[in-house]
Amino acid sequence: MSTQQLKEHPEFLWHNPDPKKSYDAVIIGGGGHGLATAYYLAKNHGMTNIAILEKGWLAGGNMARNTTIIRSNYLWDESAAIYEQSLKLWEILPEELEYDFLFSQRGVMNLAHTLGDVRESIRRVGANQLNGVDAEWLDPKQVKELCPILNISDNIRYPVMGATYQPRAGIAKHDHVAWAFARKCDELGVDIIQNCEVTGFIKDGERVTGVETSRGTISTGKVGLCAAGHSSLLAEMAGFRLPIQSHPLQALVSELHEPVHPTVVMSNQVHVYVSQAHKGELVMGAGVDSYNGYGQRGSFHVIEEQMAAAVELFPIFARAHVLRTWGGIVDTTMDASPIIGTTPVENMYVNCGWGTGGFKGTPAAGLTFAHTIATGAPHALNKPFSLERFETGALIDEHGAAAVAH
Amino acid sequence: MLLFPCPNCGPRNETEFHYGGQAHVAYPEHPAELTDREWAEYLFYRQNTKGLFAERWVHSAGCRKWFNMLRDTVSYDITAVYRIGQEPPALRTSQPTTGMGMSTTRQGTPEGVQL
Ligand SMILES: Cc1cc2nc3c(=O)[nH]c(=O)nc-3n(C[C@H](O)[C@H](O)[C@H](O)COP(=O)(O)OP(=O)(O)OC[C@H]3O[C@@H](n4cnc5c(N)ncnc54)[C@H](O)[C@@H]3O)c2cc1C
Ligand SMILES: [Zn+2]
Numbered sequence: 001m002s003t004q005q006l007k008e009h010p011e012f013l014w015h016n017p018d019p020k021k022s023y024d025a026v027i028i029g030g031g032g033h034g035l036a037t038a039y040y041l042a043k044n045h046g047m048t049n050i051a052i053l054e055k056g057w058l059a060g061g062n063m064a065r066n067t068t069i070i071r072s073n074y075l076w077d078e079s080a081a082i083y084e085q086s087l088k089l090w091e092i093l094p095e096e097l098e099y100d101f102l103f104s105q106r107g108v109m110n111l112a113h114t115l116g117d118v119r120e121s122i123r124r125v126g127a128n129q130l131n132g133v134d135a136e137w138l139d140p141k142q143v144k145e146l147c148p149i150l151n152i153s154d155n156i157r158y159p160v161m162g163a164t165y166q167p168r169a170g171i172a173k174h175d176h177v178a179w180a181f182a183r184k185c186d187e188l189g190v191d192i193i194q195n196c197e198v199t200g201f202i203k204d205g206e207r208v209t210g211v212e213t214s215r216g217t218i219s220t221g222k223v224g225l226c227a228a229g230h231s232s233l234l235a236e237m238a239g240f241r242l243p244i245q246s247h248p249l250q251a252l253v254s255e256l257h258e259p260v261h262p263t264v265v266m267s268n269q270v271h272v273y274v275s276q277a278h279k280g281e282l283v284m285g286a287g288v289d290s291y292n293g294y295g296q297r298g299s300f301h302v303i304e305e306q307m308a309a310a311v312e313l314f315p316i317f318a319r320a321h322v323l324r325t326w327g328g329i330v331d332t333t334m335d336a337s338p339i340i341g342t343t344p345v346e347n348m349y350v351n352c353g354w355g356t357g358g359f360k361g362t363p364a365a366g367l368t369f370a371h372t373i374a375t376g377a378p379h380a381l382n383k384p385f386s387l388e389r390f391e392t393g394a395l396i397d398e399h400g401a402a403a404v405a406h
Numbered sequence: 407m408l409l410f411p412c413p414n415c416g417p418r419n420e421t422e423f424h425y426g427g428q429a430h431v432a433y434p435e436h437p438a439e440l441t442d443r444e445w446a447e448y449l450f451y452r453q454n455t456k457g458l459f460a461e462r463w464v465h466s467a468g469c470r471k472w473f474n475m476l477r478d479t480v481s482y483d484i485t486a487v488y489r490i491g492q493e494p495p496a497l498r499t500s501q502p503t504t505g506m507g508m509s510t511t512r513q514g515t516p517e518g519v520q521l
Contacts, residue, residue: 243451293480393442
């Protein structure tokens with residue numbers, strides 16, 4: 001037997017403190033959005049007596065289950081503004097957080113397969129350019145030049161009739177993003193408390209004053225909700241409703257391959273989006289399952305349909321194998337836009353409804369939600385994304401806007 | 407893939423069906439009298455139950471009829487199917503959430519299929 005001593009454990013990125021009796025603010029949910037919110041609360045607003053309460057482990061929800069696509073080519077002005085701010089933050093965050101989380105601006109293509117798609121796409125490119133978002137329209141030949149493994153022949157079921165392209169878009173390594181934020185939060189004095197499920201709220205009239213958790217009662221000045229798929233359940237506990245439906249969303253990876261896929265390709269028509277991770281696995285996402293679900297798994301036919309479409313578009317994938325599939329629980333709204341703002345409960349704020357596409361929004365969600373929590377009023381960027389819009393009718397309908405999904 | 411017990415056709419693959427969301431959401435009786443808040447509730451707010459949920463499905467690739475189903479949104483187990491217009495069958499264990507002011511403790515005459 002070896003007598004050699006084990007090397008010392010490398011330094012932990014964050015501590016695991018026990019919850020204190022009281023905080024100035026607690027953030028519910030230790031996914032990307034909760035972490036980014038706590039980071040900006042500490043950094044921009046000097047609020048460091050705060051805690052993140054996570055029922056499971058850090059980033060164990062959608063944060064480390066998503067396909068990591070980052071882009072800002074949304075149709076409407078309100079969306080373009082917040083997602084473009086997010087992309088600008090992604091561009092500076094590796095340096096600011098002192099952590100190389102492999103943010104790679106390899107471009108994202110959104111394929112058009114029908115004449116309707118083509119019209120919508122060209123319209124969106126125009127809208128993007130007016131909003132200062134980098135966007136181009138590519139014809140099939142240009143598509144092929146950028147991504148040679150795509151099948152652009154016109155005798156397939158979903159022929160490629162062109163694509164929109166955003167060169168500054170790309171991917172990042174999601175678990176590293178979480179760790180990067182967690183380390184900085186910890187350095188700034190934020191308590192990251194895992195295995196701490198919020199089970200109820202303490203209120204003084206219409207004002208929230210504390211939370212009940214699986215690790216005891218914690219009093220707090222403010223509460224920020226960042227619970228993604230579980231947002232509506234927590235809101236109900238606090239005494240208000242959210243227009244959210246939770247659905248399973250699945251993704252999968254192949255075994256490792258040599259680099260074959262230089263960019264990110266998305267198709268809303270056939271619900272497939274593909275990139276190749278740094279290690280070499282092909283990462284593919286599917287569409288949501290139609291039914292409401294909290295099971296963190298979806299139905300296999302969704303994966304089957306997605307693979308059929310992927311193999312037709314990328315014939316080279318026919319010999320690849322599915323290594324792993326998984327699901328997350330996404331919080332969808334009727335207009336496919338997030339809700340970031342105040343709630344009917346005083347001192348309680350909500351950030352939810354990012355649905356299938358909130359990874360890219362992580363930095364902007366954190367920035368604007370921290371502003372909302374600290375000042376009690378929304379930042380200019382999240383003002384349109386209020387809960388009230390479902391009453392006023394000022395919806396931000398990104399559903400019909402061709403660039404939905406991820 | 408889930409196996410759904412269509413009340414008319416028997417067990418069929420999930421892919422033959424389309425989802426209709428929460429069941430028992432009635433059209434407002436006096437639409438002209440609703441406040442903006444009430445309209446928002448009717449249009450955009452639905453129960454998002456974690457657990458036993460009463461929901462609508464249509465057998466689009468079969469009998470093409472709508473029906474109601476009680477399904478657990480965590481395990482995806484199906485407890486009962488019953489016809490449109492019927493109350494959810496009374497279950498021995500937990501009660502489903504029907505939302506929108508429907509009492510969940512009311513006892514209908516369940517002719518539905520319990521599984
Ligand atoms: C398969 C898949 C693919 C996706 N692909 C993309 C993509 O390519 N690009 C993109 O932009 N987005 C994508 N998304 C969406 C994106 O992942 C989410 O919008 C985003 O992660 C949500 O924010 P979050 O990271 O804070 O959520 P989460 O990581 O889900 O964080 C919420 C946390 O709240 C915790 N929580 C819940 N209830 C409680 C409670 N009672 N007490 C304490 N804690 C609680 C949960 O445990 C969880 O950790 C995808 C999602 C999935 C599932
Ligand atoms: Zn039938």
